[in-house]
Amino acid sequence: MAKNLPEIEEYKYGFRDKDVSVFRTEKGLTREVVEQISKMKEEPQWMLDYRLKALEHFYKRPMPQWGGDLSGLDFDEIVYYVKPSEKQGRTWDEVPEEIKQTFDRLGIPEAEQKYLAGVSAQYESEVVYHSLKEDLEELGIIFMDTDSALKEHEELFKEYFGTVVPYSDNKFSALNSAVWSGGSFIYVPKGVKATTPLQAYFRINTENMGQFERTLIIVDEGASVHYVEGCTAPTYSSSSLHSAVVEIIVKKGGYCRYTTIQNWSNNVYNLVTKRATCEADATMEWIDGNLGSKLTMKYPSIHLKGEGARGNTISIAMAGKGQVQDAGAKMYHLAPNTSSTIVSKSFSKDGGNVTYRGLVHFGRKADGAKANIECDTLILDDKSKSDTIPYNEIYNDNISLEHEAKVSKVSEEQLFYLMSRGLTEEEATEMIVMGFIEPFTKELPMEYAVEMNRLIKFEMEGSIG
Amino acid sequence: MAGSVLEIKNLHVSIEDKEILKGVDLTIKGGEFHAIMGPNGTGKSTLASAIMGHPKYEVTEGSITLNGEDVLEMEVDERARAGLFLAMQYPSEISGVTTSDFLRSAINARRGEGNEIPLMKFIKELDKDLDYLEIDKSMATRYLNEGFSGGEKKRNEILQLMQLKPDIAILDEIDSGLDIDALKVVSKGINKMRSEEFGCLIITHYQRLLNYITPDFVHVMMQGRIVKSGGPELAKRLEAEGYEWLKEELGIKDETVEQNA
Numbered sequence: 063m064a065k066n067l068p069e070i071e072e073y074k075y076g077f078r079d080k081d082v083s084v085f086r087t088e089k090g091l092t093r094e095v096v097e098q099i100s101k102m103k104e105e106p107q108w109m110l111d112y113r114l115k116a117l118e119h120f121y122k123r124p125m126p127q128w129g130g131d132l133s134g135l136d137f138d139e140i141v142y143y144v145k146p147s148e149k150q151g152r153t154w155d156e157v158p159e160e161i162k163q164t165f166d167r168l169g170i171p172e173a174e175q176k177y178l179a180g181v182s183a184q185y186e187s188e189v190v191y192h193s194l195k196e197d198l199e200e201l202g203i204i205f206m207d208t209d210s211a212l213k214e215h216e217e218l219f220k221e222y223f224g225t226v227v228p229y230s231d232n233k234f235s236a237l238n239s240a241v242w243s244g245g246s247f248i249y250v251p252k253g254v255k256a257t258t259p260l261q262a263y264f265r266i267n268t269e270n271m272g273q274f275e276r277t278l279i280i281v282d283e284g285a286s287v288h289y290v291e292g293c294t295a296p297t298y299s300s301s302s303l304h305s306a307v308v309e310i311i312v313k314k315g316g317y318c319r320y321t322t323i324q325n326w327s328n329n330v331y332n333l334v335t336k337r338a339t340c341e342a343d344a345t346m347e348w349i350d351g352n353l354g355s356k357l358t359m360k361y362p363s364i365h366l367k368g369e370g371a372r373g374n375t376i377s378i379a380m381a382g383k384g385q386v387q388d389a390g391a392k393m394y395h396l397a398p399n400t401s402s403t404i405v406s407k408s409f410s411k412d413g414g415n416v417t418y419r420g421l422v423h424f425g426r427k428a429d430g431a432k433a434n435i436e437c438d439t440l441i442l443d444d445k446s447k448s449d450t451i452p453y454n455e456i457y458n459d460n461i462s463l464e465h466e467a468k469v470s471k472v473s474e475e476q477l478f479y480l481m482s483r484g485l486t487e488e489e490a491t492e493m494i495v496m497g498f499i500e501p502f503t504k505e506l507p508m509e510y511a512v513e514m515n516r517l518i519k520f521e522m523e524g525s526i527g
Numbered sequence: 528m529a530g531s532v533l534e535i536k537n538l539h540v541s542i543e544d545k546e547i548l549k550g551v552d553l554t555i556k557g558g559e560f561h562a563i564m565g566p567n568g569t570g571k572s573t574l575a576s577a578i579m580g581h582p583k584y585e586v587t588e589g590s591i592t593l594n595g596e597d598v599l600e601m602e603v604d605e606r607a608r609a610g611l612f613l614a615m616q617y618p619s620e621i622s623g624v625t626t627s628d629f630l631r632s633a634i635n636a637r638r639g640e641g642n643e644i645p646l647m648k649f650i651k652e653l654d655k656d657l658d659y660l661e662i663d664k665s666m667a668t669r670y671l672n673e674g675f676s677g678g679e680k681k682r683n684e685i686l687q688l689m690q691l692k693p694d695i696a697i698l699d700e701i702d703s704g705l706d707i708d709a710l711k712v713v714s715k716g717i718n719k720m721r722s723e724e725f726g727c728l729i730i731t732h733y734q735r736l737l738n739y740i741t742p743d744f745v746h747v748m749m750q751g752r753i754v755k756s757g758g759p760e761l762a763k764r765l766e767a768e769g770y771e772w773l774k775e776e777l778g779i780k781d782e783t784v785e786q787n788a
Contacts, residue, residue, distance in 0.1 A: 473619070474582060474583070475617075475619050476619045476621060478579075478581050478582065478603060478619075479615065479618060479619040479621075480619075480621070480629075480633075481602070481603035481604040481607065482579050482580075482603055482604075482606075482607055482612070482613050482615075483607055483612075483629075483633035483636070483687065483691065484604055484607035484608045484633050484636035484637045484691070485604055485632060485633060485636050486602075486604050486636075487602070487604070489604075489632070489636065490604075493621070493624055493629070493632065494621060494624075496623065496624065497621050497622050497623025497624035497670070498622065498623055499623070500622070500623030500624070501623070
């Protein structure tokens, strides 16, 4: 019998603090709400205009009729903007006590000391704590919350914002473009290589509040960066919406890796648009872990626009009781000798439903392009479901495409083998699952791998017998 | 402390309602090496799996006890923690789990919470056993049995045996598919286990393995029963003369379990 994850007492991240917000918009989405958000943030007129155009598009655009069931989503019941405290915390001492407690429990200060080059912790809609290590600043790397970036680096911001994911891309990119708040902004100058990962923590803490962060990463020619974000969410009784947009530009010869672990509580609709463009000889990698949520629809995509550009996506998805994971990857080969790999590992248990949905596109110019897709599914019981829906669009004869899909169950022989060495059935199953997702976890920074293992272990507890 | 005692009495085992074992009696004590020989299809591997508790095998009659404790009441993992070990004929592949991670989990499962093996000690002992079994160190970081050759799998089973130090081990055709060098190494590992605290049941087709490991007792299995027991000289005679004389002596035409005696 599965446990409802957030209801378990020991769940470290299932706590919830008193609401300390100082400003929030009314429920529901109107022109006034959007104007208010923009005004609160003291934005330039062009951004307000952009938001309003996006809002119009959002109204017009029908709900997607594919993927998961979105009928439980009521746009009128959502608070679109909550500002948690008066001013941006620059140093740890300035961060309000209650918010600090939340971060303490997430382990951020220690994490920062040990591993972080810069911390950008998002509490509700606004970044309240933000620190950047001096060496990053010296390198000329800009790493800040997106709102501040709009104020402090408006020209750079304007040049790239909305160029990878236009508001008209889909209904949820339109929604995000209208009400976005927070997120990370990164600019890595030409030839600069950030040696430590840049990290951000995200957290939803207000009932019915959507989180619409907007992330924009620009990796200039020959530069390289690894950005990591981990998400956890506390328990809530009614549905919550997370609808982020992530835009990444990797210029000639640049390298960007974007690592996410999301562990939304199981009432959250997680509808995210993530897209990167790669110029010649550039590399983009999405490392994408999806646990929890009520419904996730997420297909990180890479546009390989320049010759020799490379794209990698490694993802895992886990669906437990009452959860639907509709996730995958998209690769667009738009130039010669581009290459891509997709590794997707998904598993379902306790009646969960997991679908791999992917697209590989070879355009007319994609001579000599190569793609390799591997999707594996592990089903832990008879109640759970899995589906694989790969699309291929091929407009060039001179390409190579390999696709391998495997669906497996935890076998009696494997369990017997491990148990005959003294592991309980639960430990044995856990070990098989951990092994199954190892291609993903081995890509994670060490502390995230540890957290990931803890989350999986937690998920597996009580799901046997 | 003297070694453990595994006592099997009148054991009847069925698989999918078909009776394979038809009354096996066997006692293995610490310090003793037993060999069970016999042609294919006589129930040898069924005995091994049934002792360890494979879910496909149903014990319909008889008993198995370890130091007086009812083994049949225990889950597979409880049997392991009580001190039993089965080296499998076809070990499973566990993708993504390194041999060393797996071994450490298994060792700690037996030691119990709060008494975990210190990491450095584990590494030292693992290195020692890898050297002893002439296994390349890289095996520790390879995924358990994945892509292993037949010989590597068997060496890995003996590595586990040496690391886990059970009281009673059952080795199911540990010699199958091994070339002579691998056979020698595997035998060396098994012989190293010899002590008053360790009892072993070796299941094999061939006398060949017994050139390197001298059993104290040799049993022959036919038609799901032990039909003959003796000392090491019995194995030698079987090697020299085959099973025909024994079948004649016992009046058995077909030695497999298909036939009812």
